Amino acid sequence: DQQVKQNSPSLSVQEGRISILNCDYTNSMFDYFLWYKKYPAEGPTFLISISSIKDKNEDGRFTVFLNKSAKHLSLHIVPSQPGDSAVYFCAAADSNSGYALNFGKGTSLLVTP
Amino acid sequence: SAVISQKPSRDICQRGTSLTIQCQVDSQVTMMFWYRQQPGQSLTLIATANQGSEATYESGFVIDKFPISRPNLTFSTLTVSNMSPEDSSIYLCSVLTGSGGYTFGSGTRLTVV
Numbered sequence: 451d452q453q454v455k456q457n458s459p460s461l462s463v464q465e466g467r468i469s470i471l472n473c474d475y476t477n478s479m480f481d482y483f484l485w486y487k488k489y490p491a492e493g494p495t496f497l498i499s500i501s502s503i504k505d506k507n508e509d510g511r512f513t514v515f516l517n518k519s520a521k522h523l524s525l526h527i528v529p530s531q532p533g534d535s536a537v538y539f540c541a542a543a544d545s546n547s548g549y550a551l552n553f554g555k556g557t558s559l560l561v562t563p
Numbered sequence: 564s565a566v567i568s569q570k571p572s573r574d575i576c577q578r579g580t581s582l583t584i585q586c587q588v589d590s591q592v593t594m595m596f597w598y599r600q601q602p603g604q605s606l607t608l609i610a611t612a613n614q615g616s617e618a619t620y621e622s623g624f625v626i627d628k629f630p631i632s633r634p635n636l637t638f639s640t641l642t643v644s645n646m647s648p649e650d651s652s653i654y655l656c657s658v659l660t661g662s663g664g665y666t667f668g669s670g671t672r673l674t675v676v
Contacts, residue, residue, distance in 0.1 A: 546609055
């Protein structure tokens with residue numbers, strides 16, 4: 451069963467605006483969350499992570515928010531740029547259970563000029 | 564962070580044959596993971612391969628179908644055996660780095676005809 455869910459398969463945003471990508475999870479044991487970006491014919495590239503002891507982590511234009519009670523996290527990209535167009539994967543891990551990542555199905559972001 | 568060289572990047576194989584995928588890491592890492600991404604799906608963990616021990620397979624994956632070698636801390640192989648068209652996927656290796664991050668190989672796009 452899918453323990454990490456990205457319910458929006460695609461998102462289109464205008465350049466300069468905010469992109470918000472959402473992710474939900476079901477396993478309350480997950481304590482480490484990551485966002486990856488993937489271009490066609492390339493492997494996933496790490497973007498940003500957050501541990502369960504935090505509710506926000508910021509790195510440049512990228513901010514990840516974690517709401518543990520709702521089992522929900524989101525990635526904000528501000529401002530969005532055309533080069534951000536890619537598939538974004540949310541992933542979660544239980545550090546007490548081997549560190550293997552559980553991935554969502556991804557959201558394809560298109561940033562239009 | 565670690566850099567992974569994954570080969571081959573793509574292959575087209577006849578059903579019933581086997582393909583071995585290699586991942587070479589530029590530094591020593593303890594934990595290595597093999598994932599599969601079927602068309603339109605999320606990345607699914609096949610197995611965890613730690614040096615010096617047998618690989619640990621996830622539900623739905625077996626050693627006879629996906630034998631894994633991990634001869635040292637910088638190298639691993641995954642073999643897809645007795646292939647069928649259902650094995651057509653992208654296969655990715657990943658390592659857990661000392662800083663707690665994950666790095667992915669560029670992936671192997673396998674098509675079975």
